[in-house]
Amino acid sequence: MTRGAPTAPRCEPIRPLLLRPAAKVALFAACLLPLAWLFYRAATSALGPNPAEALIRGSGDWVLRMLCLTLAVTPLRQLGGWPALARFRRMLGLFTFFYLVLHFLAYAWLDMGLDAHAIANDIPKRPFALVGFTALVLMLPLAATSFNRAIKALGATRWQALHRMVYAIALLGMLHFFWMRSAKHNFAEVELYAAIVALLLGWRVAKAWITRRSAALPPT
Ligand code: HEM
Numbered sequence: 001m002t003r004g005a006p007t008a009p010r011c012e013p014i015r016p017l018l019l020r021p022a023a024k025v026a027l028f029a030a031c032l033l034p035l036a037w038l039f040y041r042a043a044t045s046a047l048g049p050n051p052a053e054a055l056i057r058g059s060g061d062w063v064l065r066m067l068c069l070t071l072a073v074t075p076l077r078q079l080g081g082w083p084a085l086a087r088f089r090r091m092l093g094l095f096t097f098f099y100l101v102l103h104f105l106a107y108a109w110l111d112m113g114l115d116a117h118a119i120a121n122d123i124p125k126r127p128f129a130l131v132g133f134t135a136l137v138l139m140l141p142l143a144a145t146s147f148n149r150a151i152k153a154l155g156a157t158r159w160q161a162l163h164r165m166v167y168a169i170a171l172l173g174m175l176h177f178f179w180m181r182s183a184k185h186n187f188a189e190v191e192l193y194a195a196i197v198a199l200l201l202g203w204r205v206a207k208a209w210i211t212r213r214s215a216a217l218p219p220t
Helices: 015-019 021-043 051-080 083-111 116-125 127-144 148-154 156-163 165-182 188-216
Strands: none
Touching: 015 021, 015 083, 021 051, 021 083, 051 083, 051 165, 051 188, 083 127, 116 127, 127 156, 127 165, 148 156, 156 165, 165 188
8 A cells, every 4th residue: 555545444344234225124124033033932832931921031131132232333333433333323222112112011911911000019119120110211202202303303412412311221221130130149141231231331431531531631
């Protein structure tokens, strides 16, 4: 390469793929696979001795995985030099909400028989469920404002401030998982997810700190 020639962007081989309209369709289909897998296992009686528990837990696992994928978009976009990844963040966020609603409905139906009174009594009695429910309530305004018209109506700054709530939701989700597993003294997966969430949130904190620090430095 000639000295001084412009360097090729790092994202070159992946970027055209990420920009294809088919990439969004592929991601949409991929995000539906866990649902299809749960349905398939339910239809073939392959959910084990306690199908209700398997469905509630299986959907809960996917809430957490989708949340991690959504939080990973910005670090990957910036570290990998793939700005086009931003196109997929909204879809991942909405699928997180989708699996959360599914998880809640599985609990409400299979554990509580869709009895609103029993649900209203049960949630405050079980701290882990209360924490999960708080995360669900906090996610409602995020899902409701995930569309271009909402961004325009709120203005970019207020919209961004509102959507920072996803960090609180991630922490509540982790607390919910920790609390649930602590009853069984089973922490292996909790530790794994805690490490991933800590890395993803810690990266943002470090990035914000570096940006603020360099903005405060006097110009050289
Ligand atoms: C962001 C919010 C939430 C996340 C990330 C989440 C995630 C999870 C995860 C990972 C599990 C355990 C799965 C396993 O053991 O493999 C779980 C279990 C469970 N969650 Fe959630 N959840 C959330 C919200 C909720 C809500 C709103 C409710 C209902 C009020 C709820 C009720 C339950 C129940 C009943 C279990 C099973 C407990 C048991 O088997 O003893 N979760 N959740």
